[in-house]
Amino acid sequence: MSTGNLSRLDPEEVARAVTDFINTTIMARTRPVRPDDDLELAGLDSMALLKVLLFIEAHYGFWMPDEDLVTDNIRTARAFAAYICRRSA
Amino acid sequence: MQALWKREGISNNTLMVVHCDGPLDHARIGRALDRFLDFCPWPSARLRRRLPWGPLHWAAGARAALAAPPVRHKRLSSPGALHAELEAELNAAIDPRREPPLRFAILDGAAEAAGLQSALVVTWFHPLMDPRGGQNLLAHLAHLDESDGRAPWGGAPSVFVTGADPRPLKERGRLGRSSQRYMRTLVPEAPVSPGTGLTSPGRVRFEQASFVGDDHGLGGVRSTREICWRLALVGSTMADLWRRRGLPDLPFLVPVSIDLRPKGEPGATFGNVLAFHFARFKPSETADVDRLTRALRQQMTDALRDGQIDANAVAMEFLKYRPLALMLRDLPGTATRETFSFNCADLADFPPALEKLFGRRVTNAYHAPSVLPRPGVGVFFNRCGIKNNLVVSWIEGAMETQEVARIIEAIREGMGWRAAH
Numbered sequence: 158m159s160t161g162n163l164s165r166l167d168p169e170e171v172a173r174a175v176t177d178f179i180n181t182t183i184m185a186r187t188r189p190v191r192p193d194d195d196l197e198l199a200g201l202d203s204m205a206l207l208k209v210l211l212f213i214e215a216h217y218g219f220w221m222p223d224e225d226l227v228t229d230n231i232r233t234a235r236a237f238a239a240y241i242c243r244r245s246a
Numbered sequence: 247m248q249a250l251w252k253r254e255g256i257s258n259n260t261l262m263v264v265h266c267d268g269p270l271d272h273a274r275i276g277r278a279l280d281r282f283l284d285f286c287p288w289p290s291a292r293l294r295r296r297l298p299w300g301p302l303h304w305a306a307g308a309r310a311a312l313a314a315p316p317v318r319h320k321r322l323s324s325p326g327a328l329h330a331e332l333e334a335e336l337n338a339a340i341d342p343r344r345e346p347p348l349r350f351a352i353l354d355g356a357a358e359a360a361g362l363q364s365a366l367v368v369t370w371f372h373p374l375m376d377p378r379g380g381q382n383l384l385a386h387l388a389h390l391d392e393s394d395g396r397a398p399w400g401g402a403p404s405v406f407v408t409g410a411d412p413r414p415l416k417e418r419g420r421l422g423r424s425s426q427r428y429m430r431t432l433v434p435e436a437p438v439s440p441g442t443g444l445t446s447p448g449r450v451r452f453e454q455a456s457f458v459g460d461d462h463g464l465g466g467v468r469s470t471r472e473i474c475w476r477l478a479l480v481g482s483t484m485a486d487l488w489r490r491r492g493l494p495d496l497p498f499l500v501p502v503s504i505d506l507r508p509k510g511e512p513g514a515t516f517g518n519v520l521a522f523h524f525a526r527f528k529p530s531e532t533a534d535v536d537r538l539t540r541a542l543r544q545q546m547t548d549a550l551r552d553g554q555i556d557a558n559a560v561a562m563e564f565l566k567y568r569p570l571a572l573m574l575r576d577l578p579g580t581a582t583r584e585t586f587s588f589n590c591a592d593l594a595d596f597p598p599a600l601e602k603l604f605g606r607r608v609t610n611a612y613h614a615p616s617v618l619p620r621p622g623v624g625v626f627f628n629r630c631g632i633k634n635n636l637v638v639s640w641i642e643g644a645m646e647t648q649e650v651a652r653i654i655e656a657i658r659e660g661m662g663w664r665a666a667h
């Protein structure tokens with residue numbers, strides 16, 4: 158994904174991209190998550206969280222700072238997407 | 247095994263203790279275990295070398311030649327006898343060259359007001375499985391017990407061992423060498439540990455305590471579920487020990503295990519399914535736990551970004567157990583026979599699917615791994631239902647019991663937990 162049009166990010170598209178990343182690199186193939194699933198309940202641990210942060214850095218061009226790693230921003234793929242879109246607006 | 251202790255008969259055992267609300271039937275467990283061997287030989291494997299100079303690997307014969315691991319049954323005379331029995335299990339080192347790499351024991355408690363309670367104890371030679379693997383084995387046995395007479399796993403047996411890394415040998419070799427180079431740069435000097443100076447190690451001991459209290463999930467200012475936060479808290483208790491003993495302010499070197507299984511399903515049972523990250527921080531940096539957590543998170547992120555965790559994973563191979571030997575060859579303290587400053591791991595949740603086992607309800611479950619004489623101490627977390635379990639394992643001579651008690655109390659206070667009854 159290009160990082161040149163961050164101000165026009167579509168939250169649905171971002172949620173789908175984050176969900177796809179989690180399902181292809183973290184989750185078992187038989188246990189995919191959906192955008193509104195609680196990621197910690199789905200089994201994501203500290204290392205998995207860091208993988209998602211690296212994905213965001215690589216695809217959206219910024220690092221989520223420690224102070225933003227609050228439950229409201231990381232509970233679900235959609236929450237990540239909302240944060241990414243806010244940060245990029 | 248560290249060369250220093252090669253002929254000392256050091257235990258590499260690890261325990262999983264599962265408390266149940268009533269007596270367990272050892273014949274049921276024996277039957278499930280025997281049936282499991284129809285699908286998977288590894289509980290009866292032996293550690294072998296193909297050639298005297300070759301690498302160690304697990305080997306198992308044909309089904310007819312496989313004998314199920316032993317299931318011992320014992321009635322305890324008093325409630326206090328359980329702990330002594332568990333420590334004896336931990337110290338009765340399994341020699342996987344000559345005996346099965348795991349064994350079971352059912353320890354029936356003395357009659358109590360709540361009735362007779364049992365503890366199921368699974369003891370294994372730790373390279374056979376990691377803690378999650380031990381839980382998976384138990385889940386498989388429980389499934390076989392429940393599906394007695396029917397085709398288990400819906401007729402499609404589970405995957406018990408992780409498949410081989412599909413990457414070409416050349417690529418794996420490159421990653422392995424990269425991991426070795428990285429490990430040599432971790433800390434400038436050999437770390438010290440409570441076991442430094444031990445030349446004649448004592449028995450393995452452990453203390454377990456259960457607590458209740460809210461954990462703060464991933465995210466939030468004090469994300470107490472996060473391994474970096476827990477490691478920072480444990481590091482602060484170790485720094486206190488260092489101060490009391492007058493140990494130097496050299497960087498701690500602590501291995502952090504990372505479960506490589508895909509999330510959402512149990513994954514493999516046998517073999518190594520872990521990679522290691524190596525956390526480094528000085529005792530003097532532990533005063534501010536939140537700040538240290540951020541620094542440790544940054545270290546872990548850098549290791550992930552640089553591919554070091556993937557490279558470490560490549561260095562681990564099932565059926566050719568070499569990880570510890572590899573670490574000991576490449577870590578900065580090898581020359582002085584030091585390894586790590588202490589061990590620390592969060593062994594996560596005991597699977598909710600195992601709330602019933604062989605017809606009994608599970609009331610608590612925890613792991614008690616042995617630690618090597620150096621570092622001589624390890625702190626392990628896990629959860630079972632609402633209980634937060636804390637286990638401190640140590641080597642006699644490296645730690646005093648009052649030092650262990652101080653560590654447990656400091657962690658309880660730091661986590662904001664209260665004793666579970």
